[in-house]
Amino acid sequence: MPRLNHDRITWLAYAQLGLWGFFLYGFGPVVPLLRDEQGTSAAVAGLHSTALAAGALAGGALFAPVARRFGRAPTIWLGLVGVAAGVSGLALLRPLPATLAIVMVIATAGTLIVSGVNVVLTTRHGSAAPAALAEANAACAGMGILAPLVIGLSVNAGWGWRPGMSIVVALIALVAVAALTRRVRGPRVAVVQPHRASVSAGTRRLPKAYWIAWVLMAVTGSIEVCLSLWTADVLRVHAGMAPGAASAAVAAIVAGMFVGRIFGGRVALRLRPVPLLLAALGVSLAGFALFWVASVGWLAVVGLVVLGLGNALHYPLAISLALAVAGDATDQAAGWSAYSMGVGFGIAPVALGWVADGVGAHLAFLLLPGFIAVAALLAVRLGRALPTPTPVERPTPASV
The missing domain is CATH 1.20.1250.20 (MFS general substrate transporter like domains)
Incomplete structure (x- = not known):
């Protein structure tokens, strides 16, 4: 039976995917609140999901060339920086065109995170990769439990949803500091490895x-x-x-x-x-x-x-x-x-x-x-x- 080695790079990958999960699962309950703010119909508010989809496609197309140029670990961090910047913009801007554009940018950055984490865990753990990926997605879902609760508490406190969603920016900074302090740099391997099958x-x-x-x-x-x-x-x-x-x-x-x-x-x-x-x-x-x-x-x-x-x-x-x-x-x-x-x-x-x-x-x-x-x-x-x-x-x- 394959054995899963929980080294520092693995734990970092789990944390990085969890940070994306905070936004992804937290944004769903925000959409009806955005609709109320912007005075749009349910169908128009649903365009935020279309923006998520468009960003995901863009991120999928960008991942390989970006990771080939900068490496997998830096690409994941680039995605996290994009999410932090996007969430900050979402907290500041209210018009519908602006929120749609920002959500697309966040989804593009999030796809870089997901793709990078999947590749890092797959190449690092070999036959134990399915277990690592399952745990990573459990971590993502675990953060997804936290996000709607935090946003709901923020709304109930009268602060609106923005302070609750903005917590992910602080969490990204915290994980980055922890990675630097522990000197977890990520694996140095090429993304696209030329072999006959590919x-x-x-x-x-x-x-x-x-x-x-x-x-x-x-x-x-x-x-x-x-x-x-x-x-x-x-x-x-x-x-x-x-x-x-x-x-x-x-x-x-x-x-x-x-x-x-x-x-x-x-x-x-x-x-x-x-x-x-x-x-x-x-x-x-x-x-x-x-x-x-x-x-x-x-x-x-x-x-x-x-x-x-x-x-x-x-x-x-x-x-x-x-x-x-x-x-x-x-x-x-x-x-x-x-x-x-x-x-x-x-x-x-x-x-x-x-x-x-x-x-x-x-x-x-x-x-x-x-x-x-x-x-x-x-x-x-x-x-x-x-x-x-x-x-x-x-x-x-x-x-x-």
Whole structure:
């Protein structure tokens, strides 16, 4: 069994991804508050999700050349500086065009962080990389629990959401000081290592099963981002929660994801991916039903925790299946996967917001069971399209 070595570089990578998680999960409950400030419709406010998606695509395109020029560790720090600068700008500027532009910049910087951390942990831990990546994403979700709570407390105190979100700037500075003090500089390795597989992968045609998984990632990504951006609205309108409490309650989803990702990795060692994914979608549907029918806050929050438990495994299982069927074209497959998430993050929240403008946020949320049903059908189709099951091979430091 592979052993995971928790060295200083690994702990730093966990912290860096967690800092991004603070913004990512904290920004969702901020969107309805921004809408109220700016006097826009739900559909227009949903354009902030489109800005996140556009920034993610830009960051994915920039990562390789920037990391090749400056190195992986400096690229991660560059991303953190971009997030800090963007959050500072978000605290100062209020017009809609300005907030959309700033969110796109923050998402571009955040993608540099995510890509850098993934590559650093993969190349550093070899066969133990899946465990390291699972822990890193648990750290991200853990910070995501904290962020809505801090923002909710800030709103309830009468300070607004900006002081709560701005805490991430101080946390970035704190981690930077700790890294300098402990002299944690990061691994000095090239990002793009020329090997024969990467050359041939650049022109290889990906199989049908990969594209089914690609659409599956877009659909499950739509579920997650719609919950992140509009759950607080439903809690305010249907469950009668105060704005600050509703914003803080979004942390229940991330809490469920945190627990699900810690224990889900162990379950995945015993069950095949497609049946486990179908089970996770079933848990999500049960959690959604409880959340949607609840007319009191505490019951809705219980439903959100269950939703998070199911959602925790959607993306990890879908991306692992996509990369497993890609053969030696894993670099190409990973690159295209960013676009699937961009599609889900960019379109679904705007569509939900458009429907919400007509029928209200609570009824509009019935789109989510539709997404879950489509995801289940795609998972079944993917199971039929997969070749004979073989163990998923993970890259080693020598082969990345």
